[in-house]
Amino acid sequence: MAKRTQEQAEETRRAIIAAARHLFATEGYAATSIAKIVADAGATKGALFHHFASKESLFLEVWNTIQLEMDAETRAAAEAGRSPSDPYAAFLAGTRVYFKWASKEEYQRIALVDGRAVMGLERWQERDDRLGRSNVEGGVRHLARKGLIKERNVVALSIMLLNALNGAGFALTRNDPGITADSLFEAFEELLRGLR
Amino acid sequence: MAKRTQEQAEETRRAIIAAARHLFATEGYAATSIAKIVADAGATKGALFHHFASKESLFLEVWNTIQLEMDAETRAAAEAGRSPSDPYAAFLAGTRVYFKWASKEEYQRIALVDGRAVMGLERWQERDDRLGRSNVEGGVRHLARKGLIKERNVVALSIMLLNALNGAGFALTRNDPGITADSLFEAFEELLRGLR
DNA sequence: AGTTTTACATACCACTGGTATGTAAATTAA
DNA sequence: TTAATTTACATACCAGTGGTATGTAAAACT
Numbered sequence: 001m002a003k004r005t006q007e008q009a010e011e012t013r014r015a016i017i018a019a020a021r022h023l024f025a026t027e028g029y030a031a032t033s034i035a036k037i038v039a040d041a042g043a044t045k046g047a048l049f050h051h052f053a054s055k056e057s058l059f060l061e062v063w064n065t066i067q068l069e070m071d072a073e074t075r076a077a078a079e080a081g082r083s084p085s086d087p088y089a090a091f092l093a094g095t096r097v098y099f100k101w102a103s104k105e106e107y108q109r110i111a112l113v114d115g116r117a118v119m120g121l122e123r124w125q126e127r128d129d130r131l132g133r134s135n136v137e138g139g140v141r142h143l144a145r146k147g148l149i150k151e152r153n154v155v156a157l158s159i160m161l162l163n164a165l166n167g168a169g170f171a172l173t174r175n176d177p178g179i180t181a182d183s184l185f186e187a188f189e190e191l192l193r194g195l196r
Numbered sequence: 197m198a199k200r201t202q203e204q205a206e207e208t209r210r211a212i213i214a215a216a217r218h219l220f221a222t223e224g225y226a227a228t229s230i231a232k233i234v235a236d237a238g239a240t241k242g243a244l245f246h247h248f249a250s251k252e253s254l255f256l257e258v259w260n261t262i263q264l265e266m267d268a269e270t271r272a273a274a275e276a277g278r279s280p281s282d283p284y285a286a287f288l289a290g291t292r293v294y295f296k297w298a299s300k301e302e303y304q305r306i307a308l309v310d311g312r313a314v315m316g317l318e319r320w321q322e323r324d325d326r327l328g329r330s331n332v333e334g335g336v337r338h339l340a341r342k343g344l345i346k347e348r349n350v351v352a353l354s355i356m357l358l359n360a361l362n363g364a365g366f367a368l369t370r371n372d373p374g375i376t377a378d379s380l381f382e383a384f385e386e387l388l389r390g391l392r
Numbered sequence: 393a394g395t396t397t398t399a400c401a402t403a404c405c406a407c408t409g410g411t412a413t414g415t416a417a418a419t420t421a422a
Numbered sequence: 423t424t425a426a427t428t429t430a431c432a433t434a435c436c437a438g439t440g441g442t443a444t445g446t447a448a449a450a451c452t
Binding site for chain 1: 438439447
Binding site: 030160162164166171182183195 | 225237304351353364367369384387389
């Protein structure tokens with residue numbers, strides 16, 4: 001068998017992405033070889049390099065997919081959580097969901113750890129900004145308009161709050177007795193509401 | 197020339213570490229080959245593998261060194277900044293210095309980006325806790341004793357604040373017009389003082 | 393029906409981190 | 423002082439890596 005239908009090609013492509021995503025999440029980018037990926041996907045190196053320019057670009061595709069999944073879910077939660085009485089409600093609802101993502105090993109490995117190292121600082125930042133950071137900034141800006149946060153430091157505060165959330169996700173993986181999802185969320189809420 | 201004096205051996209060891217540190221900081225861990233390290237250090241692979249068990253353990257030594265340098269400097273600054281009138285003073289003084297570190301490319305690449313990827317989540321966390329996190333926790337605990345922070349969430353808040361600082365460091369490298377060292381520091385101070 | 397393009401498969405390549413072996417000088421023991 | 427041992431490399435080598443070049447047969451288009 002040599003050539004496939006377009007549909008069949010799409011399927012091998014998806015199989016490769018699925019295998020790569022699983023390996024990247026469980027073993028990490030560096031420890032995942034292309035040979036292993038294609039073996040798991042039931043394909044060959046030729047197929048992989050036909051569909052993807054490099055191991056790195058395959059990783060980027062996986063990274064993008066995960067980020068978009070996360071983005072869609074948090075936005076939806078924020079939208080659903082909006083309340084006319086509590087201006088914090090939408091932000092905190094989105095936060096709760098992002099928080100769940102940041103505590104998943106897959107998200108940590110791919111989005112928070114290896115992503116930075118693979119892409120390098122610059123590319124990671126510009127890509128990261130388009131998603132997580134812009135969402136947080138939206139929430140902070142909303143609170144600023146309501147007079148609950150100083151207008152001047154919106155950007156700086158957004159950066160810090162997003163990173164606080166990421167760190168909280170990391171912390172959750174260790175079964176440290178002092179750290180629970182609730183205590184972290186509560187602490188974040190304190191941080192947010194403390195800003196006047 | 198075959199065998200060297202102990203002093204000479206120490207020197208080649210230092211040369212290798214220095215070359216590795218520079219390359220790791222400028223090119224990143226993955227893009228730095230052992231061949232390049234020993235070429236820059238004026239040594240051979242044999243020498244490197246005599247002094248270090250692996251590329252990874254060489255990286256760990258560099259990582260450790262940098263973390264200890266940072267730790268010493270921030271602790272000293274916090275100590276020097278202590279004030280009987282302002283309970284926040286010591287913490288903020290230490291913060292200011294850590295902040296300077298987190299904005300250095302060398303620290304970002306080695307300590308904040310590649311370190312996580314190279315060590316993996318678990319090892320990175322347990323090592324990271326012993327330094328940065330424990331310092332922040334000390335500061336937070338001090339404020340909690342003074343009644344300025346809820347005693348209950350000390351650990352959770354420490355994690356978030358440390359990560360907020362790291363993120364601020366990242367943000368500084370991009371020459372984004374909205375972000376300055378001062379605005380970030382000010383935002384952090386707001387965050388901290390907002391906790392009651 | 394013929395031409396072109398697609399979707400692979402295979403063989404190959406330079407380079408990687410790491411190892412095994414050799415060796416001469418420094419250090420230690422007798 | 424000398425003999426035995428250990429140290430500090432240097433060199434040659436190896437399996438595995440990401441990536442490329444080439445081939446090919448069927449699908450898609452003209």
